[in-house]
Amino acid sequence: MRILNLLRIAWNAIKLNKMRTFLTMLGIIIGVASVIAMLAIGEGSKESIRKQISSMGSNMITIRPGAGIQGGVRMDPTEMQSLKLADYQALKKDATLLTAISPQVSSSGQSIHGSDNWPTSIYGVTPEYLSIRVLEVTNGSMFTDAEVNAAAKVAVIGQTVVENLFADGENPVGQTIRYNNIPFKVIGVLAEKGENTFGQDQDDVILAPYTTVQKRILAVDYLQSVLASAESEDKALDAVEEVLSIMRKQHNISGNDEDDFNVFSMEELISTFSSTSEMLTVLLVAIASISLLIGGIGIMNIMYVSVKERTREIGLRLAVGGKGSDILIQFLIEAVVISVTGGLIGVVLGVSATVFIEKVLNWPTVITIYSIVLSFAVCAVTGIFFGWYPARKASALDPIVALRYE
Amino acid sequence: MKNIIDIKDLKRHFVMGEETVHALKGISYTIEEGEFVTIMGSSGSGKSTMLNILGCLDQPSSGRYAIDGIAVKDLSRNALAEIRNEKIGFIFQAYNLLPRTTAVENAELPLLYNSSVSSAERRERAIEALTKVGLSERLYHTPSQLSGGQQQRVAIARALVNDPVVILADEATGNLDTRTSYEIMALFQELNAAGKTIVFVTHEPDIAMFSNRTIVLKDGTIIKDSVNDKVLSASGALAAMPKEED
Ligand SMILES: Nc1ncnc2c1ncn2[C@@H]1O[C@H](COP(=O)(O)OP(=O)(O)OP(=O)(O)O)[C@@H](O)[C@H]1O
Ligand SMILES: [Mg+2]
Numbered sequence: 001m002r003i004l005n006l007l008r009i010a011w012n013a014i015k016l017n018k019m020r021t022f023l024t025m026l027g028i029i030i031g032v033a034s035v036i037a038m039l040a041i042g043e044g045s046k047e048s049i050r051k052q053i054s055s056m057g058s059n060m061i062t063i064r065p066g067a068g069i070q071g072g073v074r075m076d077p078t079e080m081q082s083l084k085l086a087d088y089q090a091l092k093k094d095a096t097l098l099t100a101i102s103p104q105v106s107s108s109g110q111s112i113h114g115s116d117n118w119p120t121s122i123y124g125v126t127p128e129y130l131s132i133r134v135l136e137v138t139n140g141s142m143f144t145d146a147e148v149n150a151a152a153k154v155a156v157i158g159q160t161v162v163e164n165l166f167a168d169g170e171n172p173v174g175q176t177i178r179y180n181n182i183p184f185k186v187i188g189v190l191a192e193k194g195e196n197t198f199g200q201d202q203d204d205v206i207l208a209p210y211t212t213v214q215k216r217i218l219a220v221d222y223l224q225s226v227l228a229s230a231e232s233e234d235k236a237l238d239a240v241e242e243v244l245s246i247m248r249k250q251h252n253i254s255g256n257d258e259d260d261f262n263v264f265s266m267e268e269l270i271s272t273f274s275s276t277s278e279m280l281t282v283l284l285v286a287i288a289s290i291s292l293l294i295g296g297i298g299i300m301n302i303m304y305v306s307v308k309e310r311t312r313e314i315g316l317r318l319a320v321g322g323k324g325s326d327i328l329i330q331f332l333i334e335a336v337v338i339s340v341t342g343g344l345i346g347v348v349l350g351v352s353a354t355v356f357i358e359k360v361l362n363w364p365t366v367i368t369i370y371s372i373v374l375s376f377a378v379c380a381v382t383g384i385f386f387g388w389y390p391a392r393k394a395s396a397l398d399p400i401v402a403l404r405y406e
Numbered sequence: 407m408k409n410i411i412d413i414k415d416l417k418r419h420f421v422m423g424e425e426t427v428h429a430l431k432g433i434s435y436t437i438e439e440g441e442f443v444t445i446m447g448s449s450g451s452g453k454s455t456m457l458n459i460l461g462c463l464d465q466p467s468s469g470r471y472a473i474d475g476i477a478v479k480d481l482s483r484n485a486l487a488e489i490r491n492e493k494i495g496f497i498f499q500a501y502n503l504l505p506r507t508t509a510v511e512n513a514e515l516p517l518l519y520n521s522s523v524s525s526a527e528r529r530e531r532a533i534e535a536l537t538k539v540g541l542s543e544r545l546y547h548t549p550s551q552l553s554g555g556q557q558q559r560v561a562i563a564r565a566l567v568n569d570p571v572v573i574l575a576d577e578a579t580g581n582l583d584t585r586t587s588y589e590i591m592a593l594f595q596e597l598n599a600a601g602k603t604i605v606f607v608t609h610e611p612d613i614a615m616f617s618n619r620t621i622v623l624k625d626g627t628i629i630k631d632s633v634n635d636k637v638l639s640a641s642g643a644l645a646a647m648p649k650e651e652d
Contacts, residue, residue: 002521009518016506316502319463320516320564321491323484399490400463403502 006326010333020306025342027302028379031295032346033353035375036367038291040354042284043371044364049276057134058233058266061098061240063091063226063247066262081222082251082260088226090250097239100128101228105213105220109180111165111206118164122155122179122206124213125227132229140173140188143209151211155184158203159192182216184208233274236265292375296382299339303386307331307394314394315402327395328388335387339380346379347372409475410572410603411437411460416469418455429455431626432469437572437605442598444614445607447623453607454576456623460605461496461574462486474571491519495565497575501557503549503564509536510545513563520568535563539593555586562593572603579613585647591616592640616640 014021065080088103095101105124110117127142129135143154157165157172166172172186184206193202214220230239243263253259314327351367358365394402418430429452437443445453458464459471462478471478474493478486490496503512514532517523523531536545539559549557558578565573575594579587587610595616598604606617614620615638622630 005518005521005525012507012511016504312502313504316504317515317519318487319461319490319496319502321487321519321568323487323519325484326519398464400458403463403498 002326003329006329007333010330010337013330014334014337017306020309021338024299024302024306024338024383025345027295027298028339028342028383029346029349031292031299031379032343032375033350035288035291035295035378036347036350036371037353037357038287039284039371039375040350040365040367041357041363042280042287043366043368044358046277046280046284047366048364049280057132057229059230059236060132060266061228061230061236061243062264063087063228063243064224064262064264066258066260080260081220083223083226085221085223087247087250087261088223091226091228091243091246094246095228095239095242097230097235097242098228099231100131101226102126102129102132103210103223104129104225104227105210105218105223107180107213107217109217111161112178113165113175116165116167118161120161120204120206122208122213122217124208124210124217126210129207129227132227135193136191137188138191139171140186142188142207148209148211150209151215152209153182153184153212153216154187154208155179156188156190156207157186158190158205160201160204161206162189179206180217230265240265288371288374292378295375295379299379299382300386303335303383304390307387307390311394311397311402311405314391315397315399315405318395318397318399318402324395328392331391331395332384332388335384335391339383339387342383343376343380347376350375407438407440409436410439410441410473411435411605412470412472413460414470416456416459416471417467418452418459418464419467429626430459430466433623433626433628435621435628435631437603439571439603440598440601441619442594442604442617443606443619443621444617445605445621445623446609446611446614449609451623452626453623457574457576457605457607460572461494462490463496487519491516492568493571495568495570495573497558497561497565497573497578499577499580501549501554501561501581503557503560505550506548508546508548509541509552509560509563512549512560513567515564516568531567532563535567536560538566538597539563553586555582555589558582558590559593562590566597572605573597575604575606577607577609579608579610585644587613588640588644588647592644595640616643 063083065082085103088101091098092101102125106121108119108121111120123129126148127145130137130142137156140156142156143152147154155177157177162172165177166175172189175186176183177186178184190203190205190207195201210223228239228243230236240263244259247261247263248254248259251260317327318324350372354365354367357363397405413436414434416430416433417428420427420429433456445456447453455464459466460473462473473489476489478489481489504515510529510532513535514528517528517531533542533545536542536559539562541556541559541563544552544556547556549560552560558581562578565575573594579590582590591613594604594606604617606613608614615634617634618637619633620630621628
């Protein structure tokens with residue numbers, strides 16, 4: 001009965017002061033919405049940087065024959081024949097931290113189509129190479145494992161090769177090109193990738209099954225390198241360890257003996273990424289704290305002032321027999337209703353603003369649950385506290401003092 | 407007759423920094439059920455200070471005060487709130503109505519803090535009180551839609567709605583013209599005739615003529631406490647006034 005009356009009183013007070021209610025809510029709405037939108041933009045930038053770095057293959061691991069010694073003579077690693085197909089197979093079978101793995105043999109030579117010719121490199125790989133290098137086939141398709149097993153003379157070519165061999169704009173898929181006089185049927189074209197961080201044209205490539213390159217172009221049975229992907233950047237170092245131990249076992253290297261192979265990860269990229277993302281995280285936390293602080297101060301002011309303004313009303317309510325607790329509960333209900341409603345509207349507005357920014361301004365954004373929960377909680381708690389606190393002080397006054405308050 | 411108000415050696419001082427203002431310097435009197443008492447005195451003589459203490463809005467510095475037999479001295483804040491809610495109807499010079507709130511909602515305010523009154527009964531009693539003060543046609547008007555006299559009537563209805571043992575009015579006619587003041591006084595006389603005890607603070611000697619007893623304060627002490635054996639009828643005085651053109 002009592003609480004019902006207080007709910008009624010609080011509701012009437014909210015209705016009675018529409019402007020004040022609106023202004024108070026506005027403070028909360030803007031606080032919540034701006035924090036959500038700002039964090040979404042920040043997280044979006046972080047995510048897009050993460051994607052850019054991953055597109056360089058930051059989780060890539062390379063295994064090459066190492067600076068071994070044969071008969072006392074240091075050998076050029078590319079000439080060394082110590083990396084075998086069996087090594088690739090062992091890694092493919094036993095490594096648990098790798099998501100993709102492909103052998104690689106390469107050669108450079110002249111590619112010809114009709115009257116056009118172009119010097120380029122051919123890479124013998126498996127289909128998994130695409131995911132390791134973060135490549136995509138836009139036109140046609142990648143060759144299959146079956147074509148790898150059959151050493152088929154098929155090729156997937158990069159944009160630079162397309163531009164130089166098919167200058168007339170002809171569709172390359174289905175055409176035959178010659179590489180070092182061996183005919184390859186073009187079955188796919190790679191999406192354009194541009195230059196890598198070292199200024200190399202990543203589109204100046206021909207991909208073919210490694211078996212084909214081994215047999216028909218190089219006439220060898222060893223591998224020049226094996227490429228693999230770790231699950232993620234932060235697992236790359238563990239994956240390197242795993243690869244090392246499998247390879248040492250495979251090559252019967254024990255104790256302190258020197259490895260006859262090398263394993264590389266993109267450590268530099270990884271550390272660049274983690275420092276960039278750490279910086280961004282610090283920046284985001286700073287943005288969020290400042291926005292929340294400003295929002296919180298705004299809410300605090302308007303709540304505090306609006307309750308202070310009502311000291312005379314509090315005095316009257318005390319004078320007609322309201323108890324201190326009645327007044328306090330009334331103001332608490334008002335503060336909760338205003339703060340929670342404002343907070344919810346703020347969440348809706350913040351999410352809409354973010355969608356607008358993404359769709360209309362084309363900025364990358366990511367809305368996170370934590371930004372919603374954090375902004376809502378901080379604004380609601382601030383609103384409720386600063387609605388309650390001055391009311392508590394006012395309701396503890398003598399009625400006559402509150403009535404005379406100016 | 408039962409004593410509604412019983413004060414003994416009541417003192418109230420205000421400490422303002424170095425200075426202490428002695429607003430009430432030891433006042434004693436009793437008011438019995440059914441009396442209509444006016445309290446007079448020059449400005450600053452302590453009238454409001456005394457009435458606020460009678461209304462349990464303020465506490466005396468020393469002395470004894472009992473209302474309807476209950477000694478107020480060591481009561482808790484909540485107990486005092488209950489006394490204000492159930493035993494006292496207080497009328498302010500400045501009306502103190504809730505703005506943008508209808509007459510009915512203003513009049514029923516004290517009952518909202520009395521959980522033994524149902525919402526239907528609350529509304530019924532508010533309308534009854536407003537009818538008694540002659541505002542049955544203005545139930546859903548807000549203060550800004552009412553004249554000063556009508557606003558004071560709403561305030562009187564609010565003071566009546568909880569059926570208090572005493573009505574305390576602090577210059578209830580102070581903001582009103584003579585005719586409206588007399589109308590309000592006629593209303594108080596009616597309420598008094600129906601048995602309500604009334605304590606009425608005023609500046610104006612002609613207003614005091616409508617009550618049975620007058621207490622005069624000066625500098626915080628009572629200088630005169632007299633029974634008025636020639637009570638004027640406010641409605642009679644009103645009838646004798648020349649008609650104004652509206
Ligand atoms: N809260 C207060 N703090 C300090 N002094 C006060 C306070 N309230 C009243 N006084 C002082 O007490 C004295 C009595 O004041 P009070 O308001 O009771 O006078 P009053 O008789 O009602 O005068 P008026 O007819 O002008 O309303 C005055 O001197 C006043 O200054
Ligand atoms: Mg006064």
